[in-house]
Amino acid sequence: MGALALPSWWTAAVATPRKALAAGDHVPALVIGSGYGGAVAALRLTQAGIATHIVEMGQSWTTPGSDGKIFCDMLNPDGRSYWLRTKTDQPLGYFLGIPVNKTIPKYAGVLDSESFAATRIYQGRGVGGGSLVNGGMAVTPKRAYFEEVLPSVNSDEMYTTYFPRANAGLGVNTIDQAWFETTDCYQYTRVSRMRANNAGYATTFLPNVYDFDYMKREAANQAVRSALASEVIYGNNYGKRSLDKTYLAAAAATGRLTITTLHTVTSVSPATGGGYTVAMNQLDTSGNTVATKTVTADRVFFAAGSVGTSKLLVSMKAQGKLPNLPAAVGQGWGNNGNVMVARAGLDLTGSLESGMPSMGIDNWSDPNGPVFAEIAPFPAGIETWINLYLAITKNPNRAAFTFNSSTGKVDLSWQASYTQPSIDAAKRVFDAINKKAGTIYRTDLFGVYKTWGDDFVYHPLGGCVLGKATDNYGRVPGYSGLYVVDGSLVPGSIGVNPFVTITALAERNMAKIISTDLA
Ligand code: FAE
Numbered sequence: 001m002g003a004l005a006l007p008s009w010w011t012a013a014v015a016t017p018r019k020a021l022a023a024g025d026h027v028p029a030l031v032i033g034s035g036y037g038g039a040v041a042a043l044r045l046t047q048a049g050i051a052t053h054i055v056e057m058g059q060s061w062t063t064p065g066s067d068g069k070i071f072c073d074m075l076n077p078d079g080r081s082y083w084l085r086t087k088t089d090q091p092l093g094y095f096l097g098i099p100v101n102k103t104i105p106k107y108a109g110v111l112d113s114e115s116f117a118a119t120r121i122y123q124g125r126g127v128g129g130g131s132l133v134n135g136g137m138a139v140t141p142k143r144a145y146f147e148e149v150l151p152s153v154n155s156d157e158m159y160t161t162y163f164p165r166a167n168a169g170l171g172v173n174t175i176d177q178a179w180f181e182t183t184d185c186y187q188y189t190r191v192s193r194m195r196a197n198n199a200g201y202a203t204t205f206l207p208n209v210y211d212f213d214y215m216k217r218e219a220a221n222q223a224v225r226s227a228l229a230s231e232v233i234y235g236n237n238y239g240k241r242s243l244d245k246t247y248l249a250a251a252a253a254t255g256r257l258t259i260t261t262l263h264t265v266t267s268v269s270p271a272t273g274g275g276y277t278v279a280m281n282q283l284d285t286s287g288n289t290v291a292t293k294t295v296t297a298d299r300v301f302f303a304a305g306s307v308g309t310s311k312l313l314v315s316m317k318a319q320g321k322l323p324n325l326p327a328a329v330g331q332g333w334g335n336n337g338n339v340m341v342a343r344a345g346l347d348l349t350g351s352l353e354s355g356m357p358s359m360g361i362d363n364w365s366d367p368n369g370p371v372f373a374e375i376a377p378f379p380a381g382i383e384t385w386i387n388l389y390l391a392i393t394k395n396p397n398r399a400a401f402t403f404n405s406s407t408g409k410v411d412l413s414w415q416a417s418y419t420q421p422s423i424d425a426a427k428r429v430f431d432a433i434n435k436k437a438g439t440i441y442r443t444d445l446f447g448v449y450k451t452w453g454d455d456f457v458y459h460p461l462g463g464c465v466l467g468k469a470t471d472n473y474g475r476v477p478g479y480s481g482l483y484v485v486d487g488s489l490v491p492g493s494i495g496v497n498p499f500v501t502i503t504a505l506a507e508r509n510m511a512k513i514i515s516t517d518l519a
Contacts, residue, residue, distance in 0.1 A: 035129020310463030334492020
C-alpha cells in the first residue's frame, strides 16, 4: 500500500489539533458541528484572526481500526458504520424481500439514522459531518429555482462569487467523459442513461468531490480501492475530498482552530456579563456521558445541521433559555423531495460499480412535476441488474420541529402521506422509462412488495429558515452573537443535492458577518 501514490490532499489529512475544551473555558468563537456550515465558518473566522473552537459530537476519523482501515465498507458493516446502534439500518434494508440488516457493536460510528415519527434522517457524525458519508455529488442549483427558493438572496453575487468560491474550497472536479464511456465501473450509469434517453429524458454529468483521477488509478489497480471497493455511506478510506481534508484542514493550517470531538452541545443561553453559556456532554465511544462541561463563548455559530440546529434552538426556546427566538424557529423543514426507486432491468449493470454517482436524469423543467434523479450505485460486488435512483422532486409539504415536554425530546411533524407528491412526480418519469424499456420496478429492496424508498431522507433542509427564523445573513434576531450557518437555513428544497448550496450560502453569510459584526 505504501508504494501506491496518494494525492497530496490526502496525506495532508488534518493535522488539526483536537484539544478538548475544559470546563470554565472562555472562547471568542464556538462553532457547534463540523459539517459544511461549520467548516466554512471555522475557515473564515480563523482567517480573520479569531481563535475558533468547534464542538463536534462525532469522532475524529483519523485512526485506523484493527483491519488497518479507518472506515468499513458497505458489504461488511461493523461498529464503525452506525452511530450508536446495535443493528445496521440500511437505506435499502431488504434484498429479494429478505431483511439484510446486521447486528453490530454499539459504537460512535459515522452514519446516523435518526428516527422521527414518520421518517428517518441520515446524517454524518464526525469531523466533517455529512461530507464523511455522502455521495460527493457537488451540484450547483439551477439559478431560476435558487431564486424561487431564496428570493431575498442576491443571486448575482451567489453565481459570480459564492458558488465558485464554494466549488473551489470543496475541491469539486468533473469526470473525464472519455474514460466514463469505457470504464467498467460506470456501466450501471451508462445503461440507465440509455434507458432514460430512449424514453426522451435528458441526462447530465454531475461534478463530485471524489478525486476522479484517483478513481481512474483505482480502476487501473494503481491505487488502493475505495469508491471501487463498495465504500460510500460508511466513509471512504481514500479518494474523497471530505471537509477534514479541505475547509477544515485549511482552517487548522491557520493555527487558530481547535476541535473538541465526542462532545454534544446540549444547551446555549445568555451568560451573565455577556456572551453565551454553552453546555455539553462528553461521550465515550459507546455513547455514555462521561462528563458534562460548561464554557462561555462570545459568539456561537450553530452548524449542527438542519436537524441538530433545529432541535437545539426549539429546545432552548421551549425551555426558556432563549425565550425570545422567533416563532419561525423549527418551521419550514422539508426533505428536498427525496424518494428512492429501483428498476429491475434487463441490462447488465456490471459487478464493479463506483460508489460515487456521476450522472443525473434532468426532468426539472417538467411543469407537471419536476424531477432530478441521480443514477445511484448498488455496489454489491456482483451483477444485480438493478438500476437505482435517488429522485429529488419539488415537494411542497413542510414540517415543523416542536419540543415535547413529556419526553424532553424534539418531534418532527412530517407524515408519511407528505411524500406522495414526490412519488407521483418520480412515478411519471420511471413509468415512462419502464414502459419504453419493457422493464418493471423492483419491489424487494425497500421492504416486502414496496416500490418506493419514501420513509428516509438524505437531504434534510430547513428548520431555521433564512430571513424567517434568522435575518437575511443567518443572524439570530434578539440574540447578538448567535448565528446559524448550516442546512437549516435552506427552506426545505433546493432541487439538487444540497451541499454546494449550503457551503456557498455559508460563504456569503460569513463574508457579511465578518465584515460587519467582527470588523
Ligand atoms: P452536517 O454536514 O450534517 O453537519 C452537522 C454536524 O454537526 C455533524 O457532524 C453532527 O455530528 C454535528 N452535530 C449535530 N448536533 C450536534 C450537537 N448537539 N453538538 C455537537 N455536534 C453536533 O450539516 N449532499 C450532496 O450535496 N451531495 C451528495 O452526494 C449527498 N449524498 C448524501 C448521502 C448520504 C448518505 C447522506 C446522509 C447525505 C448526503 N448528502 C449529499 C447531504 C449532505 O451531506 C448534507 O446536506 C450536508 O452534510 C448538510 O450540511 P450541514 O452543514 O447542514
